[in-house]
Amino acid sequence: MHITASVFINDDESGLHHDYEIWLERLAPHEPTSGYRHNDTGEDNADAHMKRQVMGREVVVAVTNGQLDFGTWEQIFYGEFDGKRKKRVLVKIIGE
Secondary structure (H helix, E strand, O other): OOOOOEEEEEEEEEEHHHHHHHHHHHHHOOOHHHHOHHHHHOOOHHHHHHHHHOOOOOOOEEEEEEEEEOOEEEEEEEEEOOOOOOOOOOOOOOOO
């Protein structure tokens, strides 16, 4: 997973996903890119790093009887806040 990507658990509801986009953009707007010292290096993705920090980089999920132990509407989501990167996901299973 790239440093600008996030994994999180929440409801699979389109309005909520839209609300996250708006909320994250308010917290860490992409523009003006000159407003971030990180971008002085020639990058333009400082906002993506901050959005990832807020959303987290990993989730822990219980498994019961071979099934993910989620609430009715919960799912795991992958968010990439700097879409220019190759993606990969690491899954670790720990326990019996």
